[in-house]
Amino acid sequence: MNIDLYERIWMWAASALVVMFLAAILVPAAVQAIHPPSHVETLDPTKLAEHPEFATGGVNTRSDGSVVVSVAASMFAFTPNPIEVPANAPITFRITSADVIHGFQVVGTNANAMAIPGYVSQMTVTFATPGRYIIACHEYCGLFHHEMVGTLIVR
Amino acid sequence: MAGKHTLAASHIGVAVAAFGVASFMGVLQALSMADIAFPWRSESLYYMTLTAHGVLMALVFTTFFIMGLGYVLARESLGRIVGQAAGWLAFGLGTAGAAAAAVTILRGQSTVLYTFYPPLQAHPLFYIGATLIVVASWIWGAIIIASFRAWRREHRGEPIPLPIHGLLATIILWYLATTGLAIEVVGMLIPWSLGWVEKIDPMVARIYFWWFGHPLVYFWLMPAYILWYNVLPQIAGGRLFSDRLTRMVFILFLLLSTPVGFHHQFSDPGISAGWKLAHTVTTYAVLYPSFVTAFTVIASLEIAGRMKGAKGLFNWIARLPWSDPFFASVALAMIGFAFGGFGGAINAAYAMNALVHNTAFIQGHFHVTLGTTVALTFMGATYWMLPRMLGRELRAPALARIQPYLWFFGMTIFSTSYHIAGIRGLPRRVYSGALNGTAGGDWHGLTVAAAVGGVILFASALAYVIVVVATWTSGRRIDAPPFEFAVPLRPEPVAGVWDRFGLWTALAIVLVVLAYAYPLAQLLSHPRYGSPGFQPF
Ligand code: HEM
Ligand SMILES: [Cu+2]
Ligand SMILES: [Cu+2]
Numbered sequence: 001m002n003i004d005l006y007e008r009i010w011m012w013a014a015s016a017l018v019v020m021f022l023a024a025i026l027v028p029a030a031v032q033a034i035h036p037p038s039h040v041e042t043l044d045p046t047k048l049a050e051h052p053e054f055a056t057g058g059v060n061t062r063s064d065g066s067v068v069v070s071v072a073a074s075m076f077a078f079t080p081n082p083i084e085v086p087a088n089a090p091i092t093f094r095i096t097s098a099d100v101i102h103g104f105q106v107v108g109t110n111a112n113a114m115a116i117p118g119y120v121s122q123m124t125v126t127f128a129t130p131g132r133y134i135i136a137c138h139e140y141c142g143l144f145h146h147e148m149v150g151t152l153i154v155r
Numbered sequence: 156m157a158g159k160h161t162l163a164a165s166h167i168g169v170a171v172a173a174f175g176v177a178s179f180m181g182v183l184q185a186l187s188m189a190d191i192a193f194p195w196r197s198e199s200l201y202y203m204t205l206t207a208h209g210v211l212m213a214l215v216f217t218t219f220f221i222m223g224l225g226y227v228l229a230r231e232s233l234g235r236i237v238g239q240a241a242g243w244l245a246f247g248l249g250t251a252g253a254a255a256a257a258v259t260i261l262r263g264q265s266t267v268l269y270t271f272y273p274p275l276q277a278h279p280l281f282y283i284g285a286t287l288i289v290v291a292s293w294i295w296g297a298i299i300i301a302s303f304r305a306w307r308r309e310h311r312g313e314p315i316p317l318p319i320h321g322l323l324a325t326i327i328l329w330y331l332a333t334t335g336l337a338i339e340v341v342g343m344l345i346p347w348s349l350g351w352v353e354k355i356d357p358m359v360a361r362i363y364f365w366w367f368g369h370p371l372v373y374f375w376l377m378p379a380y381i382l383w384y385n386v387l388p389q390i391a392g393g394r395l396f397s398d399r400l401t402r403m404v405f406i407l408f409l410l411l412s413t414p415v416g417f418h419h420q421f422s423d424p425g426i427s428a429g430w431k432l433a434h435t436v437t438t439y440a441v442l443y444p445s446f447v448t449a450f451t452v453i454a455s456l457e458i459a460g461r462m463k464g465a466k467g468l469f470n471w472i473a474r475l476p477w478s479d480p481f482f483a484s485v486a487l488a489m490i491g492f493a494f495g496g497f498g499g500a501i502n503a504a505y506a507m508n509a510l511v512h513n514t515a516f517i518q519g520h521f522h523v524t525l526g527t528t529v530a531l532t533f534m535g536a537t538y539w540m541l542p543r544m545l546g547r548e549l550r551a552p553a554l555a556r557i558q559p560y561l562w563f564f565g566m567t568i569f570s571t572s573y574h575i576a577g578i579r580g581l582p583r584r585v586y587s588g589a590l591n592g593t594a595g596g597d598w599h600g601l602t603v604a605a606a607v608g609g610v611i612l613f614a615s616a617l618a619y620v621i622v623v624v625a626t627w628t629s630g631r632r633i634d635a636p637p638f639e640f641a642v643p644l645r646p647e648p649v650a651g652v653w654d655r656f657g658l659w660t661a662l663a664i665v666l667v668v669l670a671y672a673y674p675l676a677q678l679l680s681h682p683r684y685g686s687p688g689f690q691p692f
Contacts, residue, residue, distance in 0.1 A: 011447060025432075036422065036509070037422060099689050139272075141691065142275075143199055
């Protein structure tokens with residue numbers, strides 16, 4: 001192709017930039033296994049009230065010391081609330097919804113997942129700083145979406 | 156009206172009307188998020204107008220404007236439009252669809268926002284109305300393609316006129332994108348909202364939605380690029396820097412902008428990490444044609460400055476026609492896109508996405524990209540098209556001159572505030588930024604600043620609507636100036652590889668199948684239960 005020299009330089013520079021961006025994601029993905037939450041698990045959202053794990057939700061410590069937090073989102077609250085977890089330990093959140101789509105975001109951290117009826121979102125997060133955190137529903141779920149707020153206490 | 160552009164002008168009229176109404180709703184939303192009291196402020200009004208603002212801006216304003224622009228480009232570059240009558244039919248269908256959807260929204264029956272994620276359930280007419288708008292755009296696309304074929308029969312072997320090349324890429328992309336939407340809306344949502352089926356799978360619907368949702372962004376952006384490449388250098392008094400690379404850019408958009416939808420679903424369950432990664436790779440690849448665009452368009456402007464006698468390294472910038480409303484709009488839209496691009500690169504990196512996903516950062520982001528890069532280009536293009544379509548002189552030219560600067564100024568305040576608030580964790584789509592007291596006043600200063608930006612934006616929107624209406628109704632009659640397109644430095648002598656739309660379309664389809672067939676099949680093979688509908692509004 002008949003391409004101007006400056007433009008050719010720019011095209012190489014742009015390619016290099018794109019490759020660098022990608023490397024910044026692919027290398028941690030390959031080396032440190034840094035992935036977005038991608039759990040695949042289904043359940044019947046209309047029967048959540050009888051579900052052994054999600055009827056009340058809760059915080060459970062497994063024998064190996066890891067902590068699992070099960071959360072059911074529904075209009076317009078998180079169950080359980082508040083949630084108490086230890087600092088500096090890997091916390092696995094398991095989140096689902098009893099009705100419409102909700103969001104689950106621990107404000108000021110990168111704990112962020114969608115609560116989708118019929119599916120379980122799962123992610124593991126470590127909180128280094130003890131304190132009270134706001135859990136905000138960040139997906140529109142009805143007229144009181146903005147009041148759907150929970151509390152996470154990290155000790 | 157000057158006859159030959161009546162159909163196009165009618166589309167632009169609907170677009171501007173939708174834009175005006177939606178802008179008023181936008182400023183109310185910004186006030187409400189800042190917890191600033193005004194009469195009638197209420198939760199139901201907030202979410203109802205948020206739905207209307209999203210639908211009117213993202214669906215009605217953009218689609219109707221693009222259809223109008225497409226008719227102008229086809230009429231001017233191809234000489235004639237085949238099937239005008241079908242065009243009027245499409246116009247009727249689209250307008251009726253928009254009206255039907257608007258009525259159910261305003262009556263509070265469809266407060267599901269413009270993303271309408273099930274199991275939130277709207278009135279059936281909401282989905283049917285939206286479908287009619289898309290059907291109208293399909294007919295429009297077919298008319299443009301038919302007009303191109305008629306032209307091709309008389310111009311064998313010639314390169315496709317450059318504006319039409321971009322337009323064809325846009326239309327084919329749109330067919331590809333709306334296939335996902337049609338599966339979701341016609342196959343799932345309409346039967347469910349009518350009660351023919353009881354349950355719907357929200358996750359499967361989301362995947363179809365985002366198959367559509369990302370190329371939708373390029374459906375908005377590519378017509379803006381057509382104007383940057385083909386009109387901006389002309390208005391600036393220069394030449395288009397590279398004909399061939401312009402064609403390459405549009406083909407790359409056609410290929411790469413659909414197989415990327417999972418970057419909107421990084422936080423979703425049900426999709427494996429490997430597929431999210433695959434869509435991340437294509438997402439970054441689509442940055443490339445935008446980088447090339449930045450170079451080609453800015454180089455074209457430099458040529459313009461130098462043709463006007465500029466000598467130094469940067470003083471060509473001062474020679475550009477900054478007081479021309481079209482030029483100013485597009486130049487500012489391009490500056491907005493530089494910022495939007497940074498934000499986009501952040502959103503697409505999933506580690507950073509986890510911090511900002513569904514926060515106010517996102518509304519900050521798409522008001523610079525869609526709300527400025529695209530919308531400001533379209534506003535500028537209105538000033539360029541109106542005298543040429545209607546044979547009327549622009550009224551209140553001074554207002555038209557300051558309007559783009561006002562928009563850019565307001566948007567800088569508005570969008571910067573929401574970007575920062577989002578990084579600090581303010582969720583998006585909230586009636587009250589203080590989350591009705593539950594979150595204290597954490598973001599209050601920022602939401603108030605954004606509201607100030609919103610008021611300035613509204614003033615600018617009002618200026619735009621006033622100029623359009625005044626020109627249309629009482630602009631002095633003149634001989635319509637010609638539509639002129641930029642001349643490339645080195646025009647393509649014959650149709651080259653980037654003109655082979657059959658080949659590129661086939662490849663684009665293959666990429667969509669590769670990106671979606673396996674993860675969808677994987678999801679569909681799980682036991683799935685489905686959800687009944689909910690109307691919490
Ligand atoms: C007068 C100018 C404008 C103002 C004051 C304004 C203001 C706003 C505000 C405050 C929100 C609500 C954010 C939220 O609650 O999440 C919003 C949402 C939105 N705006 Fe605008 N906006 C303006 C122009 C535009 C333009 C020109 C476009 C596109 C062409 C646009 C597209 C959207 C979309 C798609 C949404 C998302 C709705 C949703 O989250 O469901 N806006 N706007
Ligand atoms: Cu919620
Ligand atoms: Cu996207």
